[in-house]
Amino acid sequence: MIQIPEHLSKERLLDLYEQMWLIRYFDEKVDEFFAKGMIHGTTHLAVGQEASAVGSCAVLKEEDKITSTHRGHGHCIAKGADINKMMAELFGRETGYCKGKGGSMHIADLDKGNLGANGIVGGGFAIANGAGLTSRMKDLGYVVLCFFGDGASNEGSFHEALNLASIWDLPVVFICENNQYGMSGPVKDMINIEHIASRSGSYGIPGKVVDGNDVFDVMNAVGEAVEHAREGNGPSLVECKTYRWKGHSKSDAKKYRTREEEKEWRDKDPIKRMKEAMLEKEIVTEEEVEEIKQQAKRKIEESVEFSKESPEPDLSTLLTDVYAD
Amino acid sequence: MREITYLEAVREALSQEMRENEDVFMLGEDIGVYGGAFGVSRGMLEEFGSERIRNTPISEAAISGTAVGAALTGMRPVLELQFSDFITIAMDNLVNQAAKIRYMYGGKGSVPMVLRTPSGSGTGAAAQHSQSLEAWVAHVPGLKVVQPSCGSDAKGLLKAAIDDNNPVVFYEHKTLYKTSDHVPEEAYSIPLGKADIKREGTDATIVATAAMVPKALEAASKLAEEGIETEVVDPRTLVPLDKETIVESVKKTGRLLVAHEAVKRGGFGGEIASTIAESEAFDFLDAPIMRLGGAEVPIPYNPNLEKATVPSVEDMIDSVKQMVHYDTWRENHG
Numbered sequence: 001m002i003q004i005p006e007h008l009s010k011e012r013l014l015d016l017y018e019q020m021w022l023i024r025y026f027d028e029k030v031d032e033f034f035a036k037g038m039i040h041g042t043t044h045l046a047v048g049q050e051a052s053a054v055g056s057c058a059v060l061k062e063e064d065k066i067t068s069t070h071r072g073h074g075h076c077i078a079k080g081a082d083i084n085k086m087m088a089e090l091f092g093r094e095t096g097y098c099k100g101k102g103g104s105m106h107i108a109d110l111d112k113g114n115l116g117a118n119g120i121v122g123g124g125f126a127i128a129n130g131a132g133l134t135s136r137m138k139d140l141g142y143v144v145l146c147f148f149g150d151g152a153s154n155e156g157s158f159h160e161a162l163n164l165a166s167i168w169d170l171p172v173v174f175i176c177e178n179n180q181y182g183m184s185g186p187v188k189d190m191i192n193i194e195h196i197a198s199r200s201g202s203y204g205i206p207g208k209v210v211d212g213n214d215v216f217d218v219m220n221a222v223g224e225a226v227e228h229a230r231e232g233n234g235p236s237l238v239e240c241k242t243y244r245w246k247g248h249s250k251s252d253a254k255k256y257r258t259r260e261e262e263k264e265w266r267d268k269d270p271i272k273r274m275k276e277a278m279l280e281k282e283i284v285t286e287e288e289v290e291e292i293k294q295q296a297k298r299k300i301e302e303s304v305e306f307s308k309e310s311p312e313p314d315l316s317t318l319l320t321d322v323y324a325d
Numbered sequence: 326m327r328e329i330t331y332l333e334a335v336r337e338a339l340s341q342e343m344r345e346n347e348d349v350f351m352l353g354e355d356i357g358v359y360g361g362a363f364g365v366s367r368g369m370l371e372e373f374g375s376e377r378i379r380n381t382p383i384s385e386a387a388i389s390g391t392a393v394g395a396a397l398t399g400m401r402p403v404l405e406l407q408f409s410d411f412i413t414i415a416m417d418n419l420v421n422q423a424a425k426i427r428y429m430y431g432g433k434g435s436v437p438m439v440l441r442t443p444s445g446s447g448t449g450a451a452a453q454h455s456q457s458l459e460a461w462v463a464h465v466p467g468l469k470v471v472q473p474s475c476g477s478d479a480k481g482l483l484k485a486a487i488d489d490n491n492p493v494v495f496y497e498h499k500t501l502y503k504t505s506d507h508v509p510e511e512a513y514s515i516p517l518g519k520a521d522i523k524r525e526g527t528d529a530t531i532v533a534t535a536a537m538v539p540k541a542l543e544a545a546s547k548l549a550e551e552g553i554e555t556e557v558v559d560p561r562t563l564v565p566l567d568k569e570t571i572v573e574s575v576k577k578t579g580r581l582l583v584a585h586e587a588v589k590r591g592g593f594g595g596e597i598a599s600t601i602a603e604s605e606a607f608d609f610l611d612a613p614i615m616r617l618g619g620a621e622v623p624i625p626y627n628p629n630l631e632k633a634t635v636p637s638v639e640d641m642i643d644s645v646k647q648m649v650h651y652d653t654w655r656e657n658h659g
Contacts, residue, residue: 097431098431098433102429102431108426110433115394115397116426116434120422123417125387125390126386126388126389127390127394127422128394129390129391129394130391131394132394133400134395134398134399134400138399138400157386157387160382160387161386161387161390163387164381164382164384167382320432321428323469324437324491325490
């Protein structure tokens, strides 16, 4: 049984629980629409990985920032994104976060401190450093969470950025969501060490491995790392062991893994575990958690209606927004 | 007016901007105590300190991305790459991040960064330290590209680049660093996208960039001795490109030679030639458009080989004469 931190109020717990369901329903809805051909392009779903996004962002202040990845819907939602604008962006509509110009891999919400998803694996490391440098140079006090996957940890940008963040004591927390596969590449075939977090040793920064399907374990570790950074002690590396339930992207037959392995991880469903912990401690009732779940579902349905009713971008917008004035 | 070198002009622009605007800072390899690979930032560490003259590890991918992130969050970073060849290592951040962020985000956010870097051959640094790859970046929507040919332009253009709210690639030229001209002491801005007519003429136009500009001026002087009046146009910025000035010049002269040091194949000269071919200036042409560019080889080490790689003053003179005497030339070569 996972452990609920004492300081979390019932209200806060239910808020986090709702975020978990919003992410799950959002991505399941997107999955459904892709299958039906209602959304085009591609998308990367984080179903099963909700706890690392929610647990990480739960410890942030409003002014803190994140950089996200190609599998970024969960990070957006956990950082307080407007679900309607997210869904509308996937529909390519004018009301979307990027006015239909970005799509799934480029949603950003600068006002909420979300510096953007990224279609380049490993593209966020140095950008997070830059945001951290701004925080330092302007004395703004905010911390930057840099999400990345196990695959990105093999990019050269990982090494360069972690080294730089370390020597400059930048307020950045690097959060590895190790979902066991870089597209089809099993992490055990691509990395010859057990824990990616061990790489922190090369940079002289703290590294920690957590159960990525335990929202509270993630919160505790990222919370410590964020405080470490906020106090001016520099970056940390936190590795969340988790699993993506869906394929890498929309066209993935998942030939590289077994159904048994998938079932093992589904049994470690982060949402179910959170619910059971709250029920066990008698913090919430079955009715209350069910109501939260239904509420999340309604919000996603509303976002779909909002998107469908939203206009397509006018063709005249094609050439705008390339350069700032 | 006093004369200072191109290198001093760049340093003066940087220093004046940094005194003016606290958000401006520099990062790059060996720009601190060492003063930068070519000495541009010499003395700046002493004035501005290590927080604003940020000496970095040899990590072009990280420092370019750090500049993007800092720019996106409110700073105005000026990144120095020691040699423009190393832009290949920074390319992902430049092309996939900096250039696209504003568009991808639907017009929100901006990346006001400058990537300064010396390009070009002529120093014996050979194939990996001598290229002119400006056409690569000029191809990417979202970037601006500047190529000053003299110190007074470099100073004004650099201020404009730093004040611009977009990512700007600012190509300095190694062999121009030691050249001098009259440079005003006060800070001033030369708008990006405004070409400069370096010499007026009526018989032919040479559009030249960077180190080709002084060569074109030399060619024009020699041609004048033979009664051929050549106009030399320096676009100064490739993106945005001042098409109007080039078109008007060609309408006046009826002949166009484009000269750049970069490899001719796929070089920016093709873009300028096409611009004229597509414009109303086409009807004014008295001879086919000509291009001079670098030989299609990696830059060699041997000084004679290296020199032969890029267009010379003589090449320009020959080309202009060929255009001016096109009818005779065609009869002889027809």
